[in-house]
Amino acid sequence: MPYHPDTEHTTALAHSAWPYPPASQGELVGYPPMRAEEIPPGIQAVTLPNGVRVLAYTQPPAPTPAPAPPAAQPIPAWARTTALLAPTVGGGIGGAAVGLSYAAPGLIAMTHALWAAVALIAVGGTAAAVLISAARSRIGGPGRAEQPHITQNITSTGLFGRANGTVNHR
Numbered sequence: 001m002p003y004h005p006d007t008e009h010t011t012a013l014a015h016s017a018w019p020y021p022p023a024s025q026g027e028l029v030g031y032p033p034m035r036a037e038e039i040p041p042g043i044q045a046v047t048l049p050n051g052v053r054v055l056a057y058t059q060p061p062a063p064t065p066a067p068a069p070p071a072a073q074p075i076p077a078w079a080r081t082t083a084l085l086a087p088t089v090g091g092g093i094g095g096a097a098v099g100l101s102y103a104a105p106g107l108i109a110m111t112h113a114l115w116a117a118v119a120l121i122a123v124g125g126t127a128a129a130v131l132i133s134a135a136r137s138r139i140g141g142p143g144r145a146e147q148p149h150i151t152q153n154i155t156s157t158g159l160f161g162r163a164n165g166t167v168n169h170r
Contacts, residue, residue: 034055039055042057042058042060043055043056043057043058044056044058046058148169148170149169149170150167150168150169150170151167151168151170152165152166152167152168153165153166153168
């Protein structure tokens with residue numbers, strides 16, 4: 001009889017109420033198919049390469065690892081420079097605005113003083129011209145009509161040519 005761990009028990013069942021006939025020489029005793037709810041966890045019905053379906057222990061599928069969080073990307077140099085420059089430039093503009101607000105009364109006074117200086121120069125120049133002309137007329141120097149009138153006519157040929165000129169006294 002072929003080897004089987006339950007040979008006596010199987011044989012006894014096969015001769016009594018077993019629904020399947022006993023195995024032939026060289027084969028194991030056949031077992032009745034199990035219902036799906038009778039199969040314990042970790043055991044599955046598998047088909048071997050020769051086509052025979054058997055129950056076999058199976059390994060549970062390996063748990064898939066959680067996806068790794070994306071690796072931190074280094075900050076580009078231009079972004080770091082821009083991030084550092086932005087508050088500096090903003091602070092400089094803000095400081096200039098505060099400085100101008102404090103300096104505004106002084107700047108307004110300075111513009112008034114500059115306009116006053118321009119007006120003083122203009123009045124002083126006009127007064128000097130009037131005084132000089134009044135002093136000349138008192139001294140008895142030649143008037144405008146009696147002053148000599150000189151005219152010069154200068155001509156030249158080309159950019160570096162020799163210049164000729166005439167002087168007329170009237």
